[in-house]
Amino acid sequence: DAGVIQSPRHEVTEMGQEVTLRCKPISGHNSLFWYRQTMMRGLELLIYFNNNVPIDDSGMPEDRFSAKMPNASFSTLKIQPSEPRDSAVYFCASSPSELSEKLFFGSGTQLSVL
Amino acid sequence: AQTVTQSQPEMSVQEAETVTLSCTYDTSENNYYLFWYKQPPSRQMILVIRQEAYKQQNATENRFSVNFQKAAKSFSLKISDSQLGDTAMYFCAFMGTYNQGGKLIFGQGTELSVKP
Numbered sequence: 733d734a735g736v737i738q739s740p741r742h743e744v745t746e747m748g749q750e751v752t753l754r755c756k757p758i759s760g761h762n763s764l765f766w767y768r769q770t771m772m773r774g775l776e777l778l779i780y781f782n783n784n785v786p787i788d789d790s791g792m793p794e795d796r797f798s799a800k801m802p803n804a805s806f807s808t809l810k811i812q813p814s815e816p817r818d819s820a821v822y823f824c825a826s827s828p829s830e831l832s833e834k835l836f837f838g839s840g841t842q843l844s845v846l
Numbered sequence: 847a848q849t850v851t852q853s854q855p856e857m858s859v860q861e862a863e864t865v866t867l868s869c870t871y872d873t874s875e876n877n878y879y880l881f882w883y884k885q886p887p888s889r890q891m892i893l894v895i896r897q898e899a900y901k902q903q904n905a906t907e908n909r910f911s912v913n914f915q916k917a918a919k920s921f922s923l924k925i926s927d928s929q930l931g932d933t934a935m936y937f938c939a940f941m942g943t944y945n946q947g948g949k950l951i952f953g954q955g956t957e958l959s960v961k962p
Contacts (some may be wrong), residue, residue: 743935765949780949788949833879833941837952840889842889
């Protein structure tokens with residue numbers, strides 16, 4: 733299996749632009765998670781899906797952030813409009829089920845908002 | 847709310863020696879999972895070792911072992927025979943079982959440097 737696949741690996745954009753991060757979970761995994769890593773706040777959960785349904789989005793910082801999972805093999809995290817403070821590494825992770833402790837991380841997307 | 851604390855922002859060790867990274871956590875749950883993740887400069891999050899709270903025996907994975915003290919809510923990682931490739935950020939993480947749905951709560955990380 734190729735593991736969790738994220739794209740792009742790096743994204744540089746200007747303030748105010750829309751940014752879309754993409755994730756393909758491991759085939760057969762039912763749960764998907766978006767985490768953000770910053771120097772100030774460390775690693776924090778933004779949102780997670782179970783069977784394509786958003787279960788907990790309490791970590792999403794504000795309305796500029798949105799996440800979708802239109803099918804079991806694809807998810808997006810969108811920031812519109814982007815701001816410099818959104819600069820971070822965004823990780824996607826998937827798990828066989830909501831109750832599994834086994835989490836598999838993608839390689840992350842390094843986002844820089846200028 | 848659960849919290850995870852790593853009190854050592856940076857550590858260094860000589861190659862082939864042993865180093866211990868500290869982690870404490872706070873929870874009111876009786877059953878949960880604890881993890882150590884390694885993040886090398888490549889950025890990939892790599893699971894090093896996992897401990898289930900109801901198991902008294904400390905987990906081991908080759909050169910990596912933990913000292914799990916449930917009453918003290920302590921979960922330290924020991925790396926034996928340190929290698930240059932062990933240089934990385936190490937994160938301690940907590941996952942509850944009642945239903946946190948795979949939500950990991952991470953500590954702030956310890957940056958480990960292995961020196962030749």
